[in-house]
Amino acid sequence: MRDLVLIGGGHAHVHVLKQFGEKPLQDARVTLVGRDVETPYSGMIPGFVAGHYSFEECHIDLARLCARSGARLVHAEATGIDRTGRRVLLKDQPAVTYDLLSIDVGSAPNVGAIAGAEQWAIPVKPIAELGRRWLEFSERMKTWQGPLNVTVIGGGAGGVELALAIDHRLREVAKAASLQVTLATKDEILVGQAAAAHRRLRAIFLRRGIRLLEHAAAERIERGAVQLEGGQWHQADAVFVVTEASAAPWFTGTGLPLDERGFLAVDDTLASTGDPRIFAAGDCATMLEHRRPKAGVFAVRQGPPLADNLRRVLRGEPARPFVPQRRHLSILGTGDGRAVATRGAWAIEGRWVWWWKDHIDRKWMRMYR
C-alpha cells in the first residue's frame, strides 16, 4: 500500500479527491491534511459577502468529500516537510508519512508589507476566517449611526469584487449609516485585464458612489485611519486587505526550489523542479515555463491534469506535461445582481452575466458538495 498525501483542500485537490474516489487505485491510500474542514470556493465568496449565498452554499465540506471518496482526513495544519524521512510535519500532531505528496495550500495577501495591517485590518485569507469576520461585522453595522468609512486595499479581481459586494450589502443592512466605501490600489485596477474591463468597472464605481483611488499604495493602517502614498490619511472604520498573494513561510524550510516570490517551483507536469515525489498546484505553485496569475480559475483547471499525473506516477508511468490556457474568461460580480465578463480585449456587463456566473459556480460546487 502506497500513501498519497494531499496537503490543503484547495480547488485542485477537491478534484483529485473526487477522481480517486470514482476510480480508486488498488494499492494506494489517499490522505488529505487540511487546516479547515470547510474549504471556501473563492468564486462565490464575494457573492456571500453581498448576501447572495449562505455560508454552506459557498463552502465544500472536506469531511464529507473525503468520506465519499474513501480518503482519510487529517484535520491539521502542515508546518513543514521532512523529505529524507518522507514525512509531512504537522502543528500539534504526529507527522504523516508519504510516498507521493501534493501541495495545494493557496496563498495569503501580503499584510506584512503594510505597517499596522496585521493589527488593524480584517484579513481576507484564510477566506474561511473572512466568512466569520464578515458575518460579525455586518451584524454590528446594523445599528451603526452616522458616517461609516470602509476601505478595501488592493485592486485585483478579488479587491474589486469585494469592494462592490461590501458596498451592496452594507447599503442593505446599515440603514442608519452614511456609507462611503473606498478602494485604494497601488497601480490601476485589474492590472493585466483589458482596457474595456477597466473602463466598465471605473464607470460602475462612479455610478455606485464608491471612491476609487488608483496609484495610491497603502503605507500604514492605524485605528480608524489608513495612510496612503504621499502621506495623506483617510478615515477608515474598517479596512480589508486584498493585496498581492504571498507564499506560505514554511516553504523555505522544505529545501524545495522556490520562485523569486517564495512559491513552489513546478515543471509542466506540476512536479516540483527539485523532487519528483512532490507535486504542487493552485496559488502556492508557479509553473516556471507557463506563468499565470494567482487566481482560482487556474487552480480549478489544474485539478484534472494533477489527478491524472498523481495516478500515473503511482502506477510507475511518467507524468504528462500540460499547458494552462493563456487567456481565460473572468467574470466579476458587482454585488448588485449584475456582473462584468472579460476575456482578451472585450468586456460585457449585465444582469444575465451574473446569472451566467451563478450557473457556472453552482455547477462546479455541485460536483464536490
Ligand SMILES: Cc1cc2nc3c(=O)[nH]c(=O)nc-3n(C[C@H](O)[C@H](O)[C@H](O)COP(=O)(O)OP(=O)(O)OC[C@H]3O[C@@H](n4cnc5c(N)ncnc54)[C@H](O)[C@@H]3O)c2cc1C
Ligand atoms: C475576496 C477574494 C475573492 C476572490 N475571487 C476570485 C474569483 O472570483 N475568481 C478567481 O479566480 N479567484 C478569486 N480569488 C483568488 C482565489 O481566492 C485564489 O486564487 C484561489 O482560492 C486559489 O486556490 P487554491 O486551490 O490555490 O487555494 P485555496 O482555495 O486558498 O485553498 C487552500 C486550502 O489549503 C488549506 N491550507 C492552507 N494552509 C494549509 C496548511 N499549512 N496545512 C493544511 N492545509 C492548509 C486551506 O484550509 C484551504 O482549504 C479571490 C480571492 C479573494 C481574497
